[in-house]
Amino acid sequence: MMTASPHSNGSASSNAIRTENVCRHYVMGESTIRAVDGISVDVPSGEFVALLGTSGSGKSSLLNLIAGLDRPTSGAVIVEGKNLAAMSRQALAQHRLRTVGMVFQSFNLIPSMTVIENVELPLRFAEVERSQRDTLAREALDRVGLGRRLQHRPSELSGGEQQRTALARALINKPKLLLADEPTGNLDSRTGTEIMNLIREVNESLGMTVVMVTHERALAGQYAQRMIFLADGKLVDDQPNPASAAASLPGDRA
Amino acid sequence: MKAHDLAELAIRNLRESVLRNSLTTVGISVGVASLVAMLSLGIGLQQMATRRLVKSGLFDTVMVTSRRDLRNFNRNEDGASPDPAQSPVLDEPARQKIERLPNVVEAYPDLRFITSFTFDDKPHLTMVAGIPSSYKTNDAFDGMQGSFFSSDMAPEIILQKTFAAELLGKTPKPGSEEAPVAELAKPLLGKEISMRYAERVDVPASQSNPNGNASNTPPDSIDAATYSIQSHELKLKIVGVTDLDPDSMRGAARARVLLPLKLVQSLHVVQPNALRDTTQAASKTPTYSTVSVRVKDPARIQGVEDAVKKMGFNTFSMLDATRSLRRFFAVLDIFLGIFGSLALAVASIGIINTLVMAILERRREIGIMKAIGASDVDVQKLFFAEAGVMGLLGGALGVALGWMIGRLINLGTNVYLRSQDLTPEQIWFVPWWLVGFAILFAIIVSLLSGLYPAARAARLDPVQALRYE
Numbered sequence: 001m002m003t004a005s006p007h008s009n010g011s012a013s014s015n016a017i018r019t020e021n022v023c024r025h026y027v028m029g030e031s032t033i034r035a036v037d038g039i040s041v042d043v044p045s046g047e048f049v050a051l052l053g054t055s056g057s058g059k060s061s062l063l064n065l066i067a068g069l070d071r072p073t074s075g076a077v078i079v080e081g082k083n084l085a086a087m088s089r090q091a092l093a094q095h096r097l098r099t100v101g102m103v104f105q106s107f108n109l110i111p112s113m114t115v116i117e118n119v120e121l122p123l124r125f126a127e128v129e130r131s132q133r134d135t136l137a138r139e140a141l142d143r144v145g146l147g148r149r150l151q152h153r154p155s156e157l158s159g160g161e162q163q164r165t166a167l168a169r170a171l172i173n174k175p176k177l178l179l180a181d182e183p184t185g186n187l188d189s190r191t192g193t194e195i196m197n198l199i200r201e202v203n204e205s206l207g208m209t210v211v212m213v214t215h216e217r218a219l220a221g222q223y224a225q226r227m228i229f230l231a232d233g234k235l236v237d238d239q240p241n242p243a244s245a246a247a248s249l250p251g252d253r254a
Numbered sequence: 255m256k257a258h259d260l261a262e263l264a265i266r267n268l269r270e271s272v273l274r275n276s277l278t279t280v281g282i283s284v285g286v287a288s289l290v291a292m293l294s295l296g297i298g299l300q301q302m303a304t305r306r307l308v309k310s311g312l313f314d315t316v317m318v319t320s321r322r323d324l325r326n327f328n329r330n331e332d333g334a335s336p337d338p339a340q341s342p343v344l345d346e347p348a349r350q351k352i353e354r355l356p357n358v359v360e361a362y363p364d365l366r367f368i369t370s371f372t373f374d375d376k377p378h379l380t381m382v383a384g385i386p387s388s389y390k391t392n393d394a395f396d397g398m399q400g401s402f403f404s405s406d407m408a409p410e411i412i413l414q415k416t417f418a419a420e421l422l423g424k425t426p427k428p429g430s431e432e433a434p435v436a437e438l439a440k441p442l443l444g445k446e447i448s449m450r451y452a453e454r455v456d457v458p459a460s461q462s463n464p465n466g467n468a469s470n471t472p473p474d475s476i477d478a479a480t481y482s483i484q485s486h487e488l489k490l491k492i493v494g495v496t497d498l499d500p501d502s503m504r505g506a507a508r509a510r511v512l513l514p515l516k517l518v519q520s521l522h523v524v525q526p527n528a529l530r531d532t533t534q535a536a537s538k539t540p541t542y543s544t545v546s547v548r549v550k551d552p553a554r555i556q557g558v559e560d561a562v563k564k565m566g567f568n569t570f571s572m573l574d575a576t577r578s579l580r581r582f583f584a585v586l587d588i589f590l591g592i593f594g595s596l597a598l599a600v601a602s603i604g605i606i607n608t609l610v611m612a613i614l615e616r617r618r619e620i621g622i623m624k625a626i627g628a629s630d631v632d633v634q635k636l637f638f639a640e641a642g643v644m645g646l647l648g649g650a651l652g653v654a655l656g657w658m659i660g661r662l663i664n665l666g667t668n669v670y671l672r673s674q675d676l677t678p679e680q681i682w683f684v685p686w687w688l689v690g691f692a693i694l695f696a697i698i699v700s701l702l703s704g705l706y707p708a709a710r711a712a713r714l715d716p717v718q719a720l721r722y723e
Contacts, residue, residue: 064717067625069624069625069716069717069720070717089629089630090629090630090631093624093627093628093629093630093632094627094629096624096625096626096627097626097627097628098627101626102625102626104625104720108618108621108622108625108720109622110619110622110623111619112266112267112270113266121623121626122626122627124255124256124259124263125255125623125626125627125628125629125632126627127255127256130258130259169626170626173627
């Protein structure tokens with residue numbers, strides 16, 4: 001332990017996510033669907049990664065495994081130094097609550113709750129005092145540029161405003177990872193760009209690791225530092241994105 | 255999740271489908287109401303019956319008779335009893351001995367006789383009883399007009415309501431309204447009434463009979479009582495008129511005129527058992543046909559009865575009667591409780607149905623909550639809390655509803671009782687513990703009903719729940 005500690009510390013801080021030959025198979029009657037079939041990747045801390053592939057390639061399944069929403073059939077998923085495959089259901093819930101934040105294509109806001117209630121819902125599960133919740137929720141909403149309409153319900157908001165709300169909710173517990181599943185899939189291109197810029201800003205200013213699932217090669221090419229291509233549950237290509245360095249320059253956005 | 259957050263979210267969720275959840279809650283409240291109504295009916299009836307018995311004054315009394323009277327209260331004892339001729343005489347020393355038994359408050363002779371009274375020059379025939387001064391505290395005198403006897407020897411008299419009515423010529427015709435006691439008492443209190451009675455004057459056995467019948471007296475009759483009877487008249491002051499029948503347990507033999515016991519003793523009125531004294535060996539001291547023994551506490555009755563039986567006397571108490579009465583009410587309460595609970599069981603199925611529906615409807619919402627960090631326990635608790643809130647509301651509403659139903663039953667019965675010329679009774683009673691118990695029971699039943707839906711919601715797979723529909 002003593003000799004290994006400087007080394008393992010270094011690797012833990014550099015690798016936010018590490019999957020080792022991870023598989024997720026579904027049994028459907030007679031046949032077995034290999035949604036994720038032996039993928040091994042390392043994602044260093046602070047990286048913006050895009051998971052690309054066609055529908056059914058297994059990119060969402062892999063994201064769900066990293067999110068702790070699902071368990072691998074075999075292999076290991078190590079996030080922030082902890083193997084999710086070996087965790088209890090309770091520990092996985094804690095992982096989803098504190099280590100990762102998620103945004104979805106369909107926003108997944110709770111329709112009966114107002115914007116601010118949706119944003120502070122994870123704080124209720126984290127047992128944060130009521131007095132602090134409001135301040136934290138307003139801070140998170142400020143960050144995503146939503147200062148108004150906090151008492152409105154999701155159905156009264158535009159798609160962009162809903163996704164901003166969802167993003168604020170994902171960030172409220174200050175997670176290490178942001179996991180985005182087709183975050184612009186339900187948005188027009190202008191609001192899509194606004195949301196993507198917000199995600200990139202979170203990645204850059206907070207140093208948060210981002211894993212984004214998308215089927216749009218162009219979108220990935222514009223924002224991600226690295227692109228991982230999946231097909232039939234297998235990793236087919238893994239390449240850095242040289243364009244992202246230029247795109248992330250502050251001058252570019254101004 | 256913290257308790258108040260849980261409650262807040264639960265109430266919010268319930269309000270989201272307010273109609274369905276209200277109907278479920280009303281279902282619970284109807285169940286609780288029926289349970290409360292049934293149980294309070296049982297409790298009320300029991301209280302009514304017990305109240306009557308306690309007021310009768312015989313709840314804590316043992317009646318003692320001599321076996322020599324060949325008069326058994328309990329037929330089963332006939333065979334087991336010793337020869338009546340060998341049994342002790344129920345006389346003054348025996349009474350004193352009984353009074354000294356543990357847990358006995360007092361033992362007094364039961365002196366009663368039928369005689370005639372003259373009031374307003376009209377004769378009236380009725381049963382007279384002597385009552386001890388301890389009767390003053392008897393509940394039966396609660397509604398009395400006037401006052402109790404001023405002393406143990408006072409030439410005073412208390413009338414039972416029906417006799418008072420008879421004296422005034424106001425005996426109600428069958429079916430018509432009885433006159434209130436106060437109205438009957440007003441013209442009578444303080445008035446004089448004269449009572450005729452037959453005094454027993456003991457004649458020393460050795461003295462020759464003045465009628466010249468001495469030769470008819472067998473030589474072995476030394477021990478038998480010899481007495482003559484003298485007729486007397488006594489003026490008495492009416493001090494009270496009582497509504498209730500303190501003597502109701504005696505049926506036809508009940509007295510309608512009450513005198514102080516010591517006064518009656520001093521009059522030496524001929525008792526029905528006096529005739530027997532002339533043919534049987536008798537005690538020199540007064541003998542009694544019945545001695546009433548008051549016991550400190552109804553629970554001690556059995557012990558006192560056994561002790562008195564050991565002395566060779568017959569006993570009778572209300573103990574056996576009340577024991578079967580209590581058993582009857584216990585069974586009645588159980589049955590009423592079961593019938594009341596049936597409605598609650600139906601309501602609990604309603605809760606299960608509502609919550610299972612809610613899981614199907616809120617499948618996606620559960621998935622979202624899990625995705626953003628809710629644990630299985632959080633989701634389970636939330637559904638539990640929803641069931642609990644429905645139980646609490648349903649329970650509170652049900653108690654109110656049950657209370658109202660009970661009030662209506664009470665009102666209806668009393669209207670009926672009044673139309674039948676009977677005194678109104680509170681046949682329905684909700685004690686505080688029943689209110690608490692009913693609400694608690696509703697919550698427990700609701701939580702039990704929530705067990706399955708909550709476990710099902712907790713097990714929901716978030717990936718499947720979030721999949722596009």
